[in-house]
Amino acid sequence: MPGNRLIKCAITHLLRRSDVSRDRRHDLKFLWSRLNHVADREYIKVPLQRTGGAEYVMLVNVCGFLLDGMLMNTGGGYKMREWLADEKMSSLYERFLLEYFRHHHPDFNARSKRIDWDMSVVPLNMPVMKSDVCLTFGGKTLIIDAKFYQRTMSEYFGKKTYHSHNLYQIYAYVKNADQAKDGSVSGMILYAKTDEDITPDSESVIGGNGIGVKTLDLSQNFARIRSQLDNVASTLKKEAATVNKTLFF
DSSP: HHHHHHHHHHHHHHHHHHTHHHHHHHHHHHHHHHHSSOOOOOOOOOOOSSSOOOOHHHHHHHHHHHHHHHHHEEEESSEOOOOOOHHHHHHHHHHHHHHHHHOOOOOGGOOEEEEEOOSSSSSSOOOOOOOOOEEEEEEEEEEEEOOOSSOOEEEEEEEOOOHHHHHHHHHHHHHHHHHTOSSSSEEEEEEESOOSSOOOOEEEETTTTTEEEEEOOOOOOSHHHHHHHHHHHHHHHHHHHHHHHHHHO
């Protein structure tokens, strides 16, 4: 399988690095031995992996981005370069969240959806709005904006604040998507957790729509990552149940 060859290629290149710790090198050698049946191939840039379980898709794409970040074509081969930019990691993070909800919660119709401007006539120069992840269930919609930054908080005169442009963006998405003006659309900025002392964690109602700012710790074991994402799904289902109960009683 191309994905397995990509994983083995990434492990091979990591084992060639001098800055990999002894313990990690031991683990990598073990993983390499488990892939002994997989053919050795030089790295060839391929499109993002989109099929398979969410965990496998993320692993293959991590290896692809890793190799893109480490290797640079020099005409006669490859050489190491600096690690990945936030933009590529953000793309991977968005894809992981989307594939997770598609795989584990198919009833939410998870998708990356274009959001139309709530205008009778939209000028040609208006920017396109497209959500990273859009979940719908029982008349409720949650728009998730995935963010992968080295710093999840801004600082203004010593005070930690949320990135204002991220809040403006999710608010614009939610208000334009909620064309019925009934509060059925909510939004969440989901940052990948960093080592900062203060990380985003709040829930508010702005203009009648719920807006959350949260973090997901990708360094924890997958069971905990899954628990946090499943809690997002559970909350949306509870909100949908409350709306339906109000409609019938």
